[in-house]
Amino acid sequence: MLFAHDTEVALRGMVALVNTAATLPTDTDDLVTTADLDGFVREWRWTGSRTHDEAELDAVRALRPRLRELWTTDTDGAVQVVNTLLAEAHALPQLVRHDEWSWHLHATPPEAPLATRMAVEAAMAMVDVIRADELGRLGVCAADDCEDVVVDLSKNRSKRYCDSGCGNRTNVAAYRARKASTA
Template sequence: MLFAHDTEASLAAAAELVNTAHETPDGLRTPADVVAFVDRWSYTGRVAGDAEELAAVRAVRPRLERLWHADRDEVVELTNAMLRETRALPQLVRHDTWDYHLHAVPPEADLAVRILVETGMAMVDVVRLEELGRMRICAAEDCDDVLIDLSKNRSRRFCDNGCGNRTNVAAYRARKAGG
């Protein structure tokens, strides 16, 4: 494992959240979509499940996406801004099936705030370990999705939406047609 489990989970959740904005239609259309996202990524704490929370979570996505397009110094600025404005105070906690890991806001904080803080805390590890190269944009020409490459050999190039398979099939067909 490259990062601590909570860091990997936060990065993967952030990537999925960013990618919901690239879906047609939008991958976060209803409060139920937000609740499903929270359940999938085991976010703890209060979930309102209403239109206001949906709007707040959707508004977080562009801020998170900027992390994938920024250089190291800008990532640090963005991360520090997220942690400063949310008044993050890291503390070790243990709950559910998770052993001790970091939380930096109380569980009753708004979901959008918790997402920002957890992503910010994960970015601290990414920057400190000099692993920004693991934050990538899908290599498919027709895809703008983001991904986090947690492979040992840093070989992941495509998102989870079948782009790798689609690209490989297209290349195979082009070779067959040309040969």
């Protein structure tokens, strides 16, 4: 295990949240309605209070480009983003245990707005990434037609593609191109 379990879950959740945004003209936004956000929260098992309204949706949507910046900046830039997110939320890390989770860190109270809790959890995960000098594990999908972000939690640092099938599609295209050139 490279990072603590809660850090890995937070990183995967961050990737999922950032990748809900449309980055290319051919992409669709996956967080358009409050029902979309409800589904995302359910899938990623977010706890704490919710308002289930447009303001909450807008706040979460506005968080996505700020988190995406962590994939496209250097260490100093990532530190600045992380520190800003933590300062804006007045984060106060505390050990907590709930549901099936053992002891882990929360830095916001459960009644904090959803977008604030998401921002702080992302920032806390990035603290671990930056301190371990592992920012190189964050990247953008290697497929020519994809801009989704990727977190590589593999031991051999081999993840190059997002989880949307880009790796398979790229490999099939390369295979077909090789076959066509030999025919």
